[in-house]
Amino acid sequence: MTSPTVPNADAPTSRGWWKENQQRLAPWLFLAPGIFMFLVYVIIPIFQSINISFYDWDGLGEATWVGTGNYVELMDDDAFYTSLKNNVIWLVLYMLAIPMGLFVALFLNQTVRGIRIYKSLFFFPFVISQVVVGLVFAWFYDPSYGLLNIALGWFGIDPIAVLADERYVTYGIIAAGLWPQTAYCMILYLTGLNAVDPEQIEAARLDNAKGVKMLWYVILPQLRPATFIAIVVTVIGALRSFDLISIMTDGGPWGSSRVLAFYMYEQAFSEYGFRMGYGAAIAVVLFLIMMVYIVGFLWKMYRDEKGR
Amino acid sequence: MQNNCSIIWNFALEEKGRFMFQKVKVLTAALAASTIFTSAAIAGELVINTDTSDPAPKAAFEALIEGFKAENPDIEVTWNLFDHEGYKTSIRNFLTADAPDLANWYAGNRMLPYVNAGLFEPVDDVWEEHGLKESLGSSLGSMTIDGKIWGVPYTYYQWGVYYRKDLFEQHGIAVPTNWEEFKAAGAKLNEAGITPITIGTKYLWTAGGVFDYLNLRTNGYDFHMALGKGEVAWTDDRVKATMNNWKELLDAGFFIENHAAYSWQEALAPMVQGDAAMYVMGNFAVAPLREAGLTDDQLGFFQFPVINPEVPLAEEAPTDTIHIPANAKNKEDAKKFLAYLARADVQSQINETLGQLPINKGSTVGDDKFLQAGYEMLSNTDGGIAQFFDRDYPAEMAKAGMEGFQEFMVKPERMDAILERLEKVRQRVYK
Structure with missing residues (x-):
């Protein structure tokens, strides 16, 4: 039986090496620019930072090897523990943005005349720069002219210098940070709420589910993707809390509002910095803390992929 | 992952962002x-x-x-x-x-x-x-x-005490030339409901200026420089003497409240409004004070008063280059x-x-009265001319020092702990 119509399967020379391997190579070629950037700007600098953390270096002159000297010093540095403690406070309290954002989103998820305007207004703090947020709150807290203390005055409470008091300063800055972060979470939940299946709500209604029960058992499970993203961005937001601290207190009073990120910046880059090695050591510790979270994140991703 | 890593290399950018704002x-x-x-x-x-x-x-x-x-x-x-x-x-x-x-x-x-x-x-x-x-x-x-x-x-410029001449005259206070008079002047001002000294320590260096003067007047130029070179312990009794003088002022309510919340410019406001009467500052404070409406009849300058009469008077006059x-x-x-x-x-x-x-x-020196006063004061200075705390002391020591001073001004009772901390920094910085 002649089969002239069957294509010649063993004629690789005519198809070429490229055509042969196209399927396998294409993804890597598309990924190449990304991988290159990721290596140059993320992966390699991580190892460079770790390397620098073993040196005593002013960023200009010769670097001298000090081994784990920077880390030993870190363990005996009160400012480091203050920063670490503040980082934890940030991580915990910043999470409030998620329920607050959910609440606002539920509140705004209705069809009223002009609701878009209200939504925009609630989203507004996220659009403006962190710098502006910081300035606004710094004025709000101002001990002599700030709105907060004028308001406290109505109740006969003495003015509180939130930003000059080591007891309140971190909480004051976090409150400022929660304002835009809540708006961010709100937007995430608003989009999530759009995707809630109306049929399920209908069915739940028929089963007489209402209020909190409806929210907890029907709505929230459907919002899980939104919640996950909200947690991710909030954790990142908390760990990179830098701008607000820099603007509102510059780490003060006497360094009591510093977080690790800010302390690292101060040691390495600020006016009185010049301690690249020590700054890098702080960065490595911060990185390790983040690794815990990164690993958790990756593990969840992996599990979700597998579960599908 | 990428987000987290971005945090690390973002610091370089943040630094830039900070100066932009x-x-x-x-x-x-x-x-x-x-x-x-x-x-x-x-x-x-x-x-x-x-x-x-x-x-x-x-x-x-x-x-x-x-x-x-x-x-x-x-x-x-x-x-x-x-x-x-x-x-x-x-x-x-x-x-x-x-x-x-x-x-x-x-x-x-x-x-x-x-x-x-x-x-x-x-x-x-x-x-x-x-x-x-x-x-x-x-x-x-x-x-x-x-x-x-x-x-x-x-260029260089003098430091010293800028004061509200009109308020001093109103309350019958003469320009203080020594420590007792200075404290008495402050007491009188406090009685009249005026805070003696305004200061904004948010960016720390203003507190360094106060320390410089107290230390120069208590222990003199040579000691001040030796401390800057790391030759003297911060827990030394002479440093404690300086701090105790400072504590006297703090205990007597000399400085405005909540100064840690203000920059030096924000701290000008109480002085302009007449809520505070003095400012330990450099001559650059004159321009904004005038701009805010104070006339030369209201604003005056005097040399930081003598504390220890045995110490030759040294001044602070930073040089720009x-x-x-x-x-x-x-x-x-x-x-x-x-x-x-x-x-x-x-x-x-x-x-x-x-x-x-x-x-x-x-x-030729401009005929501005503050310039003339500064010129005269500095020409007659025989105790030595200091640059400024953060120019005479190495960066790391200066940063830790000024932070300590800020804390001390709010919590004077922590003096010993602060000095011990500074001593720890000294041992590391000058090794």
Whole structure:
């Protein structure tokens, strides 16, 4: 039986090496620019930072090897523990943005005349720069002219210098940070709420589910993707809390509002910095803390992929 | 992952972002600077970087550069204006990466890191050729490191106590000349419901100025410098004596409340409004105080009072300087500029605009009453002239010190713990 119509399967020379391997190579070629950037700007600098953390270096002159000297010093540095403690406070309290954002989103998820305007207004703090947020709150807290203390005055409470008091300063800055972060979470939940299946709500209604029960058992499970993203961005937001601290207190009073990120910046880059090695050591510790979270994140991703 | 890592390398950007916010108006200049750096300087082009972003210094430099251009029409001058605070971090980058031909900075220990790193060019030949050792002789000491001269100073200014003359007169207080009178004056002001001294310690350095004066008056110049060189322990009884003097003022309610929340400019407000009567400051505070509406009849200046009569009076008078970076492309013209800057008439003119004191002894001092007072005070100073806490003390020590002073001013009861902490820093910094 002649089969002239069957294509010649063993004629690789005519198809070429490229055509042969196209399927396998294409993804890597598309990924190449990304991988290159990721290596140059993320992966390699991580190892460079770790390397620098073993040196005593002013960023200009010769670097001298000090081994784990920077880390030993870190363990005996009160400012480091203050920063670490503040980082934890940030991580915990910043999470409030998620329920607050959910609440606002539920509140705004209705069809009223002009609701878009209200939504925009609630989203507004996220659009403006962190710098502006910081300035606004710094004025709000101002001990002599700030709105907060004028308001406290109505109740006969003495003015509180939130930003000059080591007891309140971190909480004051976090409150400022929660304002835009809540708006961010709100937007995430608003989009999530759009995707809630109306049929399920209908069915739940028929089963007489209402209020909190409806929210907890029907709505929230459907919002899980939104919640996950909200947690991710909030954790990142908390760990990179830098701008607000820099603007509102510059780490003060006497360094009591510093977080690790800010302390690292101060040691390495600020006016009185010049301690690249020590700054890098702080960065490595911060990185390790983040690794815990990164690993958790990756593990969840992996599990979700597998579960599908 | 990417987000988290981005946090790490974002710090470099954050640093930039930080300086942008404070200095919106010079942002364009900073951006322009980064583009200019990339174009290599051609012959006859002179690039100058300065941090003179406040109104008076800006005007002074405009005039200075115009004057230089008029005399050297063949040299094309490019001037990059940086914000004052941001400059302190950006100078490190541009000195190593894309150096201008001239950059302003400060005398004393503050230029030490750049000198040690070989980023500044010695300019002994300029001093030699134009006889500057004679005309700028007073600042030779603070410009010399390792036997070489590293720049040309163009201005300095006195520190001291600026006070509300009208309030003092109203409450029958004479200008205090010694510690007892000073404390009595404060007590009277407090009685009248006026806080004696305003200060804003948010950015820390203002507290350094107060410490400098208390220490200079309690222990004298030599001790103050020895402490700066790390030769004396911070837990030394003499340091404690200084701190105890400070504590006396704190206990007597000398300083405004919540000073840790204010910058030095924000702390001007109580003085303008008459809620506070004195400010331990540099002469640059006069311009904003006048702008805020205080007349020369309301505003006065006096030398920081004597504490220990056995100690010769030393003053604080920081010197501002211009340097040639080692990586500059057009050093020849840069030296021309330095020679021009050192001239008596040029220094007279620039300091007239700055409202500060010229270094050149042939220059004339403006007839402003604060300048005259400062000039007279500094000319008669025999105890020594300090630069400033963060210029005389190494950066790390200065930072820890000023932070400690801020804490001390709010929590004086922590004195011993603070001094012990500073001692720990000293042992590390000077090893």
